Amino acid sequence: MMITEKQKEQARIFKSMHDADRMFVLPNAWNAGSARVFEREGFRAVATSSAGFSYALGYPDGQAVPFGDLLHVVGQMTARVDIPVSVDFERGYSDEPEQVRENARQLCLKGAVGFNIEDGLPDGTLSPLELQIEKIRTLAGLKRELDLDFVINARTCVYWLNVGSEEDRLKTAILRGNAFREAGADCVFVPGAIDRATVGRLVNGINAPVNILLNRAFHDVRELERIGVRRLSVGSGPARWLCERMIGLARELQDGKVSGILDCTFDYRRANDYFGGQG
Known part of the structure; x- marks a missing residue:
């Protein structure tokens, strides 16, 4: 496989969404079907959800x-x-910057035009700032090598993991965000x-x-745009919403209750037409 002109144009479109002076909502899908739904319902781009993707595969x-x-x-x-x-590939599937670069290259060859890379560690701490900067720099170098201006969305998990005091979290997020930008990030993601x-x-x-993650603490979409947030992600929310209902349906079926399935108005013909249609 190779980088196509269509993919380069998609990268330009995605980058321009971040450069525009307005906020956009980026839905997070977990497979081709969910991505297709978001496309059909009018979204201009889609990102993967690492959690949603993992749950869909049973992990x-x-x-x-x-x-x-x-x-x-x-x-x-x-x-x-x-x-x-755009692909959420967590910490890049490696702590070695060159391996992160190679992993990103393989994803680009699969058609990706954006990457979300994070600094949160399994033990609840943040990876060294120098390591994250080096990862971002190697990704920026890959952009030039492939002649593909994909979007680097650098995530700091300081609020997600509640690292330090409230005052320290703000300082850390701003310090890391600006360091990520200087290293070549196109957008800074602060979930929590x-x-x-x-x-x-x-x-x-x-x-x-x-980039902000949709959350219960503050989720007024119009106010987020007025404040100046550029990108609003929904994360694993849609996948978890669907999983919750699937679990409920499974429990009903185990108890011999079938109305949840039979009362569905999205019948076979409608489903086939929906996923087979264009646009």
């Missing part, structure tokens, strides 16, 4: 899924949709239950487009 989140499975699913997604696809005031400080303190 917990946290790089538990073999990298080969990620490559396979991303290839299925990019083959089925015509919108840009972050209130309105903190979102405003992050937007003002980080010299890059800021």
Whole structure:
């Protein structure tokens, strides 16, 4: 496989969404079917959810899924949709920057035009800043090598993991965000239950487009855009929403209750037409 002109155009489109002076909602899919739904319902791009993708394959989140499975699913997604696809590959599936670069290269050859790379570790701490900077620099170098301007979305997990005091978290997020930007990141992702005031400080303190995760603490979409958030992700929310209902249906079926299945109005013909249709 090789980088195509279509993929380069998708990368340009995705990058321009981050450069525009408005917020966009980026839905997170977990397989080709869910990506197809988001495309059909009018979204201009789609990202993977590492958690949603893991759950769909029967694993917990946290790089538990073999990298080969990620490559396979991303290839299925990019083959089925015509919108840009960004990949959450967690810590890059390696702590060696050159291996992270090689993993990203393989994903690019499957059609990816964006990467989410994070600094959170399984023990609840953050990886060394120098290591994250080097990972981002190697990814920026890969952009030039492939002549593919994919989007590097550098994530700091300081709020997600609640590392340090509230004041320290803000300082750390801003420090890391600006360091990531300097290293070549196109966008800085700060997930977690972050209130309105903190979102405003992050937007003002980080010299890059800021990506926020939909959360219960502050989720007024219009206000997020007014504050200056550039990208709003929904994370594993849709996948977990679907899993919760699937678990409920399984328990009903175990008890001999079948109305949940039979009352579904999305019948076979409608489903076939929906996934077979264009646009």
